Amino acid sequence: MKKIKLISAIIFLFIVTIFSSCSDEDDVAVNNSVDPTPVINTVNTGTWRITFYQDSGVDETSDFSGYNFSFGAGNILSATNGTNTYTGTWSVTSDNSNDDSPSNDLDFNIAFSAPANFTELTEDWNxxxxxxxxxxxxxxxGGGGGTDYITFEKN
Structure with missing residues (x-):
C-alpha cells in the first residue's frame, strides 16, 4: 500500500512539474488589433476633400481639386465636383497581419474603377x-514602387 502511495505521489509531482513549466504565453492568443470604428464614424459624416495627394514624390493634389468625397453607407464612396460624379468603394479594417509595416494598424481601403486619376487612389492605405x-x-x-500620401479634410 505504501508503494502505491509513493508511486502516486511521484506521478502527481511529475505532472505538476510538467504543467508548471509551461508558459502562459503558449496558451493565450494575443489580439493587438486596432478598432476601426472611430475612423469609420468620423468619415461617415459630412463631405471631405483631398488637400494633399503625393504619388511617389510627385504632388498630384490638383487632380482632385473641386471634388467632394462622401464615405457613405454600404461602403459606397462617391466623388463629385457638381458636374462629374464617380462612384467607388471604401472600408476601414483592422490589419493585424504581417503584410505591411507597420502591422497592427488600420487599413483605409479605397477603390475606384474610373477615371484614371481616381484609380490611382485604389489602394489599401495605412x-x-x-x-x-x-x-x-x-x-x-511593394517592389520599389514608391510611397504615396493622401490627406482628406472635412468640408
Whole structure:
C-alpha cells in the first residue's frame, strides 16, 4: 500500500512539474488589433476633400481639386465636383497581419474603377493619423514602387 502511495505521489509531482513549466504565453492568443470604428464614424459624416495627394514624390493634389468625397453607407464612396460624379468603394479594417509595416494598424481601403486619376487612389492605405476633421494616409508600394500620401479634410 505504501508503494502505491509513493508511486502516486511521484506521478502527481511529475505532472505538476510538467504543467508548471509551461508558459502562459503558449496558451493565450494575443489580439493587438486596432478598432476601426472611430475612423469609420468620423468619415461617415459630412463631405471631405483631398488637400494633399503625393504619388511617389510627385504632388498630384490638383487632380482632385473641386471634388467632394462622401464615405457613405454600404461602403459606397462617391466623388463629385457638381458636374462629374464617380462612384467607388471604401472600408476601414483592422490589419493585424504581417503584410505591411507597420502591422497592427488600420487599413483605409479605397477603390475606384474610373477615371484614371481616381484609380490611382485604389489602394489599401495605412492610417497615419486622424482627427474629427483630417485623415492622413500612407501607402508603401511593394517592389520599389514608391510611397504615396493622401490627406482628406472635412468640408
Amino acid at each position: 492610417v497615419i493619423s486622424y482627427t474629427a476633421t483630417r485623415i492622413q494616409l500612407i501607402h508603401v508600394s
